[in-house]
Amino acid sequence: MNIIFISSNSERARKLALTKVHIVLLISVLLLIIVTVALSLNFISLRYADRIDTPLLRAVLVNPQEERHQKIQTHLQDNLNVMASKLGQMQAQLLRLDALGERLAESSGIESGDFAFNQMPGQGGARNDLSAEELSFSEFSLKLQELSNMLDERTDKLGALDSLLRHDRITKFVMPSEMPIETDWYSSGYGYRIDPFTGKRAFHEGVDFTAEVGAPIKAAAGGVVIYSDRHPEYGNMVEIDHGDDLVTRYAHASKRLVNLGEVVLQGQKIAEVGNTGRSTGPHLHFEIRHKDKPQNPAKFLKKPG
Incomplete structure (x- = not known):
């Protein structure tokens, strides 16, 4: 150029x-x-x-x-607000997990003091600066989301386990397994026997426990009183509904201590032994009925005779 x-x-x-x-x-x-x-x-x-x-x-x-x-x-402020919201949700989830952990420990019989639910678990190890890497903002956000998903999953699983354990505990309390009277034997068992009044072979729908008049009669399980009155054959009688069509019957009592519709707990005193109704002497006639059909109490009671 x-x-x-x-x-x-x-x-x-x-x-x-x-x-x-x-x-x-x-x-x-x-x-x-x-x-x-x-x-x-x-x-x-x-x-x-x-x-x-x-x-x-x-x-x-x-x-x-x-x-x-x-x-x-x-x-940056928008991202911080999102992360703060996630952190708040995770804190709430941790509180729920702590409460679930304490309930599970209680349900399983483990002392809650053996597990410090509100403390961080111990961690440690040798320092290695060569392999240490700083997290980027996107990586940190991803890890936070993964941790939140893990907390949701753990909460659901622990919640289901807690429900099962609570149902198991409730079932134990409403299952008639407690002895209704303080004795280890019964005077007349469940099934066919010679009727003491007619002398004929007849089916006995419960078990009889011989005891002194006034001895306490206890509820074999928790439930609702559906009958508390005098019966022409059973004398003073109490019936308790335990749910799932399961009913226990306590007959020939000298005194009834619960009323119709009352909620009773397992082991609660509900009556006293007597000699009322069709009876030859002081005793407790105890029945367990499912869908109004008699069941052998020996299959339910902890100390069958």
Whole structure:
């Protein structure tokens, strides 16, 4: 490339020849100048932003930096708010897990003091700075979400286990397994026997426990009193409904201590032994009926005779 310079003061023209090398150098210098000016302006806008009073310069240099900084801060604050919300949810889940852990320990018979549910488990190990890596924000958010999902899963499983254990405990309390009277034997068993009044073979639908008049009669399990009155054959009688069509009957009592509709607990005193109704002497006639069909009490009681 040739560039010719002509001057009015001189009759002789001057010629300047530019090669490709000259052009490349010229472009490089121009680019360097542009980059230097841009970096200088950026430095000035960051270093002396608070000292620039000229509206024009402030609009050109400072405002773009402030806008970009504000956008970054807004984005970070939004992410922090999301993470704070997740952290609050996880804290609530941990409280639920602590409560579940204490209930499970109680249901299983383990003392809750053996497990410190409100304390972090001990951790440790040798320090290794070479393999240590810092988590990025996205990685940290992903780990937080994974931990939250694990807490949800553990809570569901522990909740189901807690329900099973609680159902098992409730079943034990409503199952007529407690002896209704303090004795280890009965005077007349369940099944066919010779009727003491007729002398004929007859089916005995319960068991008889011989005891002194006034001896306490206890509920074999918790339930609701569905009968507490005098019966023409059973004398003073109490019936307790334990749910699932399971009923216990306590007959020939001298005194009834519970009323119709009353809720009783397992082992609670409900009557006293007597000799009322169709009876040859002081005793307790005890029956267990399922769907109004007699059952052998020996299959339920802890201490059958």
